[in-house]
Amino acid sequence: MKVGIDLGTTYSAVARYDKQSNKPIMLSNSFGKEITPSVICFLDDGDILVGEDAKDMQSNGTGVNAAAFKRNMGDGSTVVSFNGKDYTAEDLSAMLLKHLISDAEAACGEKIDEAVITVPAYFEDAQRIATKRAGESCGIKVPKIINEPTAAAISYGYKHSADKTLLVYDLGGGTFDVTIVRITKGNIEVIGTHGNHILGGKDWDAAIVKYVCDKFYNEFDVDPRDDLPTKNELIVAAEGYKKTLSIAESVTIPVNYEGCSEKYTLTREEFESMTEHLMNATKDVMDELIKDLGMEWTDIDEILLVGGSTRMPGVAKFLRDFTGREVVTHSDTDLAVAKGAAITAELYSSSATGMRAAMTVTDVTAHSLGALSVSQDGTKYVNEIMIKKNSKVPSTERRKFSIKPGNMTDKIEVYTLQGESRVPLDCNVLAKVVITGFYNDGKGLIVDIEYNYDENGIVNIKAFQGEDALQVKSEPVPEDIRWMGGNPRDRPNEDKIAKNIAICVDLSRSMQGEPIEAAKDSIRRFVHTLEDEKTKFSLIGFGDKVKVVTELTGDTGVVINSIEDLKVNMLGRGTDMSPLETARSVVSSSPGVGIIVVLTDGIWGKRDRAVDQAARCRDGGIAIIAIGLGEADTSFLRQIATVDDGALFTTIDKLGDTFGTIATAITSGNMGLAVR
Ligand code: AMP
Numbered sequence: 001m002k003v004g005i006d007l008g009t010t011y012s013a014v015a016r017y018d019k020q021s022n023k024p025i026m027l028s029n030s031f032g033k034e035i036t037p038s039v040i041c042f043l044d045d046g047d048i049l050v051g052e053d054a055k056d057m058q059s060n061g062t063g064v065n066a067a068a069f070k071r072n073m074g075d076g077s078t079v080v081s082f083n084g085k086d087y088t089a090e091d092l093s094a095m096l097l098k099h100l101i102s103d104a105e106a107a108c109g110e111k112i113d114e115a116v117i118t119v120p121a122y123f124e125d126a127q128r129i130a131t132k133r134a135g136e137s138c139g140i141k142v143p144k145i146i147n148e149p150t151a152a153a154i155s156y157g158y159k160h161s162a163d164k165t166l167l168v169y170d171l172g173g174g175t176f177d178v179t180i181v182r183i184t185k186g187n188i189e190v191i192g193t194h195g196n197h198i199l200g201g202k203d204w205d206a207a208i209v210k211y212v213c214d215k216f217y218n219e220f221d222v223d224p225r226d227d228l229p230t231k232n233e234l235i236v237a238a239e240g241y242k243k244t245l246s247i248a249e250s251v252t253i254p255v256n257y258e259g260c261s262e263k264y265t266l267t268r269e270e271f272e273s274m275t276e277h278l279m280n281a282t283k284d285v286m287d288e289l290i291k292d293l294g295m296e297w298t299d300i301d302e303i304l305l306v307g308g309s310t311r312m313p314g315v316a317k318f319l320r321d322f323t324g325r326e327v328v329t330h331s332d333t334d335l336a337v338a339k340g341a342a343i344t345a346e347l348y349s350s351s352a353t354g355m356r357a358a359m360t361v362t363d364v365t366a367h368s369l370g371a372l373s374v375s376q377d378g379t380k381y382v383n384e385i386m387i388k389k390n391s392k393v394p395s396t397e398r399r400k401f402s403i404k405p406g407n408m409t410d411k412i413e414v415y416t417l418q419g420e421s422r423v424p425l426d427c428n429v430l431a432k433v434v435i436t437g438f439y440n441d442g443k444g445l446i447v448d449i450e451y452n453y454d455e456n457g458i459v460n461i462k463a464f465q466g467e468d469a470l471q472v473k474s475e476p477v478p479e480d481i482r483w484m485g486g487n488p489r490d491r492p493n494e495d496k497i498a499k500n501i502a503i504c505v506d507l508s509r510s511m512q513g514e515p516i517e518a519a520k521d522s523i524r525r526f527v528h529t530l531e532d533e534k535t536k537f538s539l540i541g542f543g544d545k546v547k548v549v550t551e552l553t554g555d556t557g558v559v560i561n562s563i564e565d566l567k568v569n570m571l572g573r574g575t576d577m578s579p580l581e582t583a584r585s586v587v588s589s590s591p592g593v594g595i596i597v598v599l600t601d602g603i604w605g606k607r608d609r610a611v612d613q614a615a616r617c618r619d620g621g622i623a624i625i626a627i628g629l630g631e632a633d634t635s636f637l638r639q640i641a642t643v644d645d646g647a648l649f650t651t652i653d654k655l656g657d658t659f660g661t662i663a664t665a666i667t668s669g670n671m672g673l674a675v676r
Helices: 052-060 089-108 125-136 148-159 201-220 228-247 268-274 276-292 313-323 333-347 353-358 514-530 556-565 579-587 607-619 634-640 655-668
Strands: 002-007 011-018 023-026 039-042 048-050 064-067 078-082 085-088 114-119 141-147 164-171 176-184 187-196 250-257 260-267 302-306 326-329 361-364 369-374 381-387 395-403 411-418 428-436 445-453 459-465 471-475 499-506 535-542 546-553 593-600 623-629 647-650
Touching: 002 089, 002 148, 002 333, 011 089, 011 333, 023 333, 039 052, 039 078, 039 089, 048 052, 048 089, 052 064, 064 078, 078 089, 085 089, 089 114, 089 125, 114 125, 114 148, 114 333, 125 141, 125 428, 141 148, 141 333, 141 361, 148 164, 148 176, 148 187, 148 302, 148 333, 148 361, 164 276, 164 313, 176 276, 187 276, 201 228, 201 250, 201 260, 201 268, 201 276, 228 250, 228 268, 260 268, 268 276, 268 313, 276 313, 302 313, 302 333, 313 326, 369 445, 381 395, 381 445, 411 445, 411 459, 428 459, 459 471, 499 514, 499 579, 514 535, 514 556, 514 593, 514 655, 535 556, 535 579, 546 556, 546 579, 579 593, 579 607, 593 634, 593 655, 607 623, 607 634, 623 634, 623 655, 634 647, 647 655
Parallel strands: 002 114, 114 141, 164 302, 187 361, 302 326, 499 535, 499 593, 593 623, 623 647
Antiparallel strands: 002 011, 011 023, 039 048, 039 064, 078 085, 164 176, 176 187, 250 260, 369 381, 369 411, 395 445, 411 428, 428 471, 445 459, 535 546
């Protein structure tokens, strides 16, 4: 049998679809009640109580209690430790679900093998996955996770056949959600959802506490809020007074503190007026959603009230006054979500072909999905949104990821973010995946990365090279992600790639004087900019001959000293090899990426040989960047440069800037570099 389960923060409920009456019906618990407290109690004798029994124990103050654990769903934290065992919200939810299922099976005398479970619309990936897993750990299938407001709209829309656009106004204890739904001939299409997840009934309770404490302070010059236990008692009591004001025109509130006592009368009118700012905050959320969807208030036919806090009469009044729309409530608000889930369960069951034809449900994403990317100027990380909030689910988006020629990397790291901000640390870092298995010959390639929100709002990532699916492996998101708020160039990276940089300097006579001095100065700064524990440098001088002035070394002190000693015509008995050949063998002598920077002011002899050597470097993934000064041969330098824009022509004055540009390109990885 298939059921729908409303797995609530304070109460849960189970319903099934009755094919005889064509209606969802509630499955009561063993106490004959349609809703079950979402409470678990661990007793000293090792027994574990769930639901009504646990709630009783909670009020007696016996045992260790776990309540409202839904708030920690998916965060992996320990909610309760008992008898040496730690329980997460997912574990506790699994225990609660098992209890709900067993009671429901007893109520209908059938075995339950499938359940649609509801979650708040704002639940993110991890919370949805944890909810699904909690259900599956009870040995049942969970074909669908559905948003609570959508379930409420389904249970409402199912009964109302007229076409309409409904705004589901869901004000709970600590959260507020708005969902706009289009109902056409029984089909339910969610158009958009938005929320404020720190706004809820608790804020109305706090307004009552403020009202009486301010009055008390004015009268007695002492503030009950200064004492935490007194304040907490008042907060708990305020919820009761608030509920009284939902049925009575006024309530009397006694306050006793530091030997002073007083009674205050709060009328519903005063209560509504002092909480108007909270109603306005809900209005802002609705206005934002309507605007985001390009709609007008006149497009909304009805407002459906959902959530305990909509029992305050002021809510419907406020909404009618400012929207002029009809405001409706579900006949059984507490059960609407479970019933909507039961209808959905039937919809998703393969045997319900008749019903499937009669009704479809489409939902949207409550959060945007993006990938961690580097900003255009290379100075910061950004959240590049792939699938926008309020896109229909399932939703899929493919993006091309290019690897530049010369880059021989065999893996791509992708961080997935959920949230609306362009600032990564303002979003939730959902996952890290590593893509491998692509063919890389160093000539540049494109990998297609596919982001998918499935119909449960759960995120999946796939990657392809052409038609071939690549391996996508999940890795834990590192605990310390502060680097996402910094400059990509400063990112601490355990797998920072080793770099071997050969600097080939033209030491022929024409460099005498200013050019060689400018070169020495620029190279010194270049080395300082790039120095790190994984970078090695070599200095190669060339003219008539070629000579390795400094062997490849990570000791920048040695390199800097050699730079000071650079002189025109110092090569003496160098070799007759091409500078590029010498440099290629130097940068290949140690593992890492090879980079050759050539500085020249003249025209080379044996140019064909140099071009040939450059081709070999390119094939081996070695980057050549050529800097031309003065008389340098532009077309030749373009031929030997192996990376995009790798031939740069400059003047003595600008030589320092040119080396700076190259250093930036190397550190930001904006250059095809090969790893061996
Ligand atoms: P929910 O999360 O939908 O169960 O809503 C819980 C919130 O509804 C809490 O803040 C309750 O104080 C509030 N609530 C429940 N019943 C009433 C009522 N009759 N009048 C006002 N608020 C209520």
